[in-house]
Amino acid sequence: MTERSPMLPPERTRTLILASALLRGAVAAGLGLGSLAVLVTVLWISSPYPDSGPGGALRTAAGIWLLAHGAELLRPDTLSGVPAPVGVVPLLLVAGPVWLAHRAARDAAEPDEGGRRPSQAGVFCAVTAGYLLVVAGAAAYARGGSLRVVPETLAFPVALVVAGAAAAGVWTAAGRPFGPLPSWAPLVLQEAMARTLFRDRAATACRAAATGAAVLLGGGALVVAVALGRNAAAAQESFLVLSGDWSGRTAVLLLAVALVPNAALWGAAYGLGPGFALGTGATATPLGLSGAPAVPDFPLLAAVPEPGAATPLNWAACAVPLVAALAVAWCVLRVAAPADGPRARAWSPRETALTTGLAALGCGALMALLTSAAGGPLGTGALGAFGPVGWLAGPAALAWTAIVGVPAALLVRLWRLREPGWAWRRDVPEEDGRKDGKKDGKKTEEAGRKEEAGKKGRRGKKADPVEPKRTAASATPASAPAATPSAPATSGPAAAPEEDAMDDEDDAGFEPYDFLPTDPWHEHGKDWHGKDLHAKDLHGNDWHGKDGREARWASLKQGSGGLMADFPAHIPAALRSDEPSAAPADTDGRSTRGAQGGPGAPGATP
Numbered sequence: 232m233t234e235r236s237p238m239l240p241p242e243r244t245r246t247l248i249l250a251s252a253l254l255r256g257a258v259a260a261g262l263g264l265g266s267l268a269v270l271v272t273v274l275w276i277s278s279p280y281p282d283s284g285p286g287g288a289l290r291t292a293a294g295i296w297l298l299a300h301g302a303e304l305l306r307p308d309t310l311s312g313v314p315a316p317v318g319v320v321p322l323l324l325v326a327g328p329v330w331l332a333h334r335a336a337r338d339a340a341e342p343d344e345g346g347r348r349p350s351q352a353g354v355f356c357a358v359t360a361g362y363l364l365v366v367a368g369a370a371a372y373a374r375g376g377s378l379r380v381v382p383e384t385l386a387f388p389v390a391l392v393v394a395g396a397a398a399a400g401v402w403t404a405a406g407r408p409f410g411p412l413p414s415w416a417p418l419v420l421q422e423a424m425a426r427t428l429f430r431d432r433a434a435t436a437c438r439a440a441a442t443g444a445a446v447l448l449g450g451g452a453l454v455v456a457v458a459l460g461r462n463a464a465a466a467q468e469s470f471l472v473l474s475g476d477w478s479g480r481t482a483v484l485l486l487a488v489a490l491v492p493n494a495a496l497w498g499a500a501y502g503l504g505p506g507f508a509l510g511t512g513a514t515a516t517p518l519g520l521s522g523a524p525a526v527p528d529f530p531l532l533a534a535v536p537e538p539g540a541a542t543p544l545n546w547a548a549c550a551v552p553l554v555a556a557l558a559v560a561w562c563v564l565r566v567a568a569p570a571d572g573p574r575a576r577a578w579s580p581r582e583t584a585l586t587t588g589l590a591a592l593g594c595g596a597l598m599a600l601l602t603s604a605a606g607g608p609l610g611t612g613a614l615g616a617f618g619p620v621g622w623l624a625g626p627a628a629l630a631w632t633a634i635v636g637v638p639a640a641l642l643v644r645l646w647r648l649r650e651p652g653w654a655w656r657r658d659v660p661e662e663d664g665r666k667d668g669k670k671d672g673k674k675t676e677e678a679g680r681k682e683e684a685g686k687k688g689r690r691g692k693k694a695d696p697v698e699p700k701r702t703a704a705s706a707t708p709a710s711a712p713a714a715t716p717s718a719p720a721t722s723g724p725a726a727a728p729e730e731d732a733m734d735d736e737d738d739a740g741f742e743p744y745d746f747l748p749t750d751p752w753h754e755h756g757k758d759w760h761g762k763d764l765h766a767k768d769l770h771g772n773d774w775h776g777k778d779g780r781e782a783r784w785a786s787l788k789q790g791s792g793g794l795m796a797d798f799p800a801h802i803p804a805a806l807r808s809d810e811p812s813a814a815p816a817d818t819d820g821r822s823t824r825g826a827q828g829g830p831g832a833p834g835a836t837p
Contacts (some may be wrong), residue, residue: 248349249357252339256361256397260333263328264369267299268292270485283377290376293369299324300366301388301604303381317378318607318615321489325604329396332362335399351401358397363390402771409434431566436586439562440593443632446558447598450551451498452491458498459536466533473528475797476499487530493618494531500619501599502551505628507606507619509535517545525613552628559594560643563587563636568644577648578640587640591632599625668743 271292275281281288294304304317336358342348366389370380402408410424424428459466470487474480497507506516513522519541526532536545563586567578577584578835606618 252357253361256358259331260365293373294378322492332396336397340404436589439590443559443594446555452495471734502548505623552631560640595629598628
């Protein structure tokens with residue numbers, strides 16, 4: 232009610248909108264922190280031997296919540312007395328805070344009913360500021376707990392994650408536009424984004440990159456699942472040893488579930504080739520596990536391969552990036568050369584290769600970012616490096632998708648564009664002259680050659696021109712004389728079924744001219760069809776004379792049911808004056824040009 236009041240100035244209305252966005256950001260952060268605090272509190276209450284009071288549990292919840300944003304934590308209570316870092320972020324926990332920040336920005340950027348759309352930049356800044364205020368408070372509160380926050384990580388990556396989620400929410404509220412770019416962007420890029428063709432290619436490349444990253448993630452999860460199935464006994468033993476009560480085992484199970492995306496990315500990095508680090512002195516790759524691994528006791532780590540040379544089963548993990556590269560090529564080809572699309576809409580080989588290469592670049596960038604977040608340090612000694620290395624996994628994903636995807640896309644495009652292809656013949660019209668909407672593709676190559684030969688034969692020889700379709704009102708004198716007012720039966724409704732049947736018979740064998748004869752239509756007093764230009768109808772009227780025209784006009788007017796205008800059936804003097812004076816005349820001295828000539832001539836009357 233306050234925002235809609237006409238007594239408030241516009242500045243106050245904008246202030247209220249920004250204040251509401253700030254509050255939305257703070258509420259989104261509070262919801263994420265509160266839900267995690269409830270879970271940690273329930274586990275603390277159910278524990279038979281808690282180590283601290285409720286304050287310690289809440290500080291632990293605050294530290295875990297900040298870890299879900301990418302912050303690095305420190306464990307001060309260690310055997311050596313040196314604080315140990317905790318840099319491995321459970322990626323499943325990241326989904327909650329990111330979704331809450333995204334939804335807060337989206338709802339704040341959407342206009343109210345009957346109101347104006349708020350400023351997108353203002354909403355973004357307000358939501359981000361409100362969220363980061365709660366982040367700062369949680370970091371200050373967790374300072375005295377068992378998991379402390381490294382202050383430098385609050386700016387990067389915590390603030391960057393929150394800003395990215397808020398920007399995505401504002402973009403969603405705006406309808407997910409793909410451009411235009413802001414004014415500070417390079418002019419060349421702004422001009423490129425203004426072109427629809429460039430936007431379509433860029434959107435296709437982005438979708439293909441996301442598809443390739445998703446296939447790599449799914450393939451890595453499959454690799455981990457197979458490895459855990461082979462070492463199920465070791466995983467079960469590790470799960471039972473870590474805790475002896477059900478609350479502790481529930482906590483271990485929840486942590487393992489939160490680390491499932493991390494394990495999938497470890498498997499993807501393993502299939503790509505660089506593998507992952509198991510400490511500062513050991514690396515696991517498809518070629519084998521080298522060095523002395525420092526592996527903590529955890530159920531998911533039972534999937535780690537055994538030390539020594541690799542087996543063919545380990546080499547099978549390389550099929551994951553191969554399938555991902557083919558998925559990238561398939562996603563590009565869906566738009567570049569669809570199987571059921573016309574040949575004219577297919578992209579050129581250069582465009583197809585360039586778009587596939589851009590998709591490979593995007594896939595490599597995504598995998599570099601995700602694999603960097605999936606690993607991190609777990610200590611200061613041997614566990615200082617734990618997990619995949621992003622700057623190695625990203626280029627490996629780029630190389631796989633580019634080297635395999637680009638040639639695959641070009642080969643499939645060439646196969647679909649081949650001349651006797653099964654799909655590219657579907658856009659040929661059917662025998663009845665209509666386009667086949669469903670493109671059933673049943674026309675064979677032999678039928679196509681026969682049709683082409685028939686067309687060449689018709690163009691090569693001058694066959695007798697086919698007489699055009701006749702109607703009751705415009706029949707030629709040789710077959711159906713024109714009706715007169717005294718005989719309306721030839722053009723009235725009673726004659727319609729007979730004329731329709733005649734039209735259907737004419738349509739069955741009708742074929743249009745390939746080209747018109749070069750001889751004058753009025754040569755020797757004959758029309759195109761060899762009929763006399765001065766034939767007489769059944770009543771003795773000249774077919775092209777004044778009486779014949781008036782009779783035909785009256786018949787057409789009577790058969791139209793009153794739809795025809797009431798004006799005389801003669802050529803005005805203004806039109807007759809435009810005709811050239813020199814015109815061939817017949818034996819009666821009358822001109823045979825269009826004003827009184829055969830059908831189809833310029834200026835001919837009905």
